[in-house]
Amino acid sequence: MLLAGAVGWLVYPHARAIVIPPEESAAARGRQLAEDLGCFTCHGPLGRSGVVNHGSSYKTVPPFHEGTIMMFAKSDDELREYILYGAPRSRLENASYEQEMAQQAIRMPAYEDFVSRTQVDDLVAFLRASSEMLFPPDGPASDGEELAHELGCFSCHGAMGSGGYANPGSLKGYIPGFFGPDYAELVEGDEELRSWIERGSIDRFTQDRLASFFLERQRVKMPAYGERLEKAEIDSLMAYVKWVSKEEWRDLPLQE
Ligand code: HEC
Ligand code: HEC
Numbered sequence: 621m622l623l624a625g626a627v628g629w630l631v632y633p634h635a636r637a638i639v640i641p642p643e644e645s646a647a648a649r650g651r652q653l654a655e656d657l658g659c660f661t662c663h664g665p666l667g668r669s670g671v672v673n674h675g676s677s678y679k680t681v682p683p684f685h686e687g688t689i690m691m692f693a694k695s696d697d698e699l700r701e702y703i704l705y706g707a708p709r710s711r712l713e714n715a716s717y718e719q720e721m722a723q724q725a726i727r728m729p730a731y732e733d734f735v736s737r738t739q740v741d742d743l744v745a746f747l748r749a750s751s752e753m754l755f756p757p758d759g760p761a762s763d764g765e766e767l768a769h770e771l772g773c774f775s776c777h778g779a780m781g782s783g784g785y786a787n788p789g790s791l792k793g794y795i796p797g798f799f800g801p802d803y804a805e806l807v808e809g810d811e812e813l814r815s816w817i818e819r820g821s822i823d824r825f826t827q828d829r830l831a832s833f834f835l836e837r838q839r840v841k842m843p844a845y846g847e848r849l850e851k852a853e854i855d856s857l858m859a860y861v862k863w864v865s866k867e868e869w870r871d872l873p874l875q876e
Contacts, residue, residue, distance in 0.1 A: 643801040644794070648784025650746025653739055662726060666779075667750055674725040681726055684750040685779075690874055699744050706730040749779040753874040756863040764860025767853055776840060781864045790838035791831075798864040807865070813858050818846030 654660060654667065662681040663670050670681030682688045693699045698708040706728045711717045721727055735743070748754060756762050768774060768781075776795050778784050783797025796802040807813050808824070815822045820842040825831040835841070845854065863869075 646745035647749040647782035650742035675723040760859035764856035820844035
């Protein structure tokens with residue numbers, strides 16, 4: 621892959637204007653980190669199905685999605701404290717919380733000695749993206765979010781379109797997300813966004829020799845939804861992707 625990429629650069633230098641080098645999002649790095657740190661052993665694959673926890677009133681280790689996080693952590697700082705100390709500081713000082721934890725077979729470990737500050741930031745970005753508690757305003761964008769869940773957009777593009785799943789044969793090596801430098805490079809305006817969703821590609825790429833080589837070669841391809849969805853559904857998917865791409869959710873607190 622690296623070699624093919626390097627040869628591509630030499631043979632087609634103009635390709636640099638079309639495709640840029642890897643730029644993963646903090647949430648995508650956080651997902652990989654969660655894998656490497658063993659978070660998914662207890663919280664289940666991608667933090668979506670915690671293992672049975674005998675003695676816990678929640679019955680299992682809590683997952684990261686469907687708003688569960690909010691029952692445990694009230695802010696990003698409390699998420700940081702879960703990772704660093706095994707629970708928010710306020711709860712650790714609470715005798716009844718300690719008693720509750722003592723009754724459980726499995727306890728959340730403290731990772732203080734194993735993660736750097738930036739790694740904690742990446743993990744928090746992943747937890748936020750996975751939480752399903754960052755909502756676009758009501759209207760087309762929120763309809764689009766529901767549809768994106770139903771259609772499985774996030775299985776390929778990562779939680780909330782945070783990107784980064786491996787894709788052998790693609791120039792960047794992974795599936796791009798819905799925001800950041802990759803997105804800006806791949807989607808220049810509404811027409812291209814519509815074209816990606818309806819046709820699974822854009823003219824700027826299909827008409828370029830190198831870009832179309834990688835379009836064909838990559839193992840996972842963007843499906844074409846044009847024939848399968850109503851125009852209003854495509855419009856709402858576009859509204860959602862555009863909302864994500866604006867990154868205003870970065871400043872939002874998690875919401876119930
Ligand atoms: C040994 C099992 C185990 C491992 C490994 C583990 N956790 Fe946990 N985690 C738990 C348990 C049990 C709880 C519930 C604690 C409570 O009730 O306060 C929890 C709670 C949490 C919570 C708050 C509740 C939720 O799920 O929304 C977060 C966030 C969290 N863990 C993140 C992580 C991250 C990130 C990692 C990896 C760095 C990790 N956990 C690794 C067992 C584990
Ligand atoms: C089977 C995996 C898969 C699914 C499902 C999928 N995509 Fe994609 N998508 C891709 C791949 C791979 C690319 C990158 C194409 C390329 O670079 O040539 C892509 C590209 C895109 C792009 C443009 C590039 C970027 O920065 O993301 C958008 C927008 C997009 N997809 C939106 C969606 C939406 C909306 C859905 C759900 C309706 C969806 N995708 C479902 C694999 C998928």
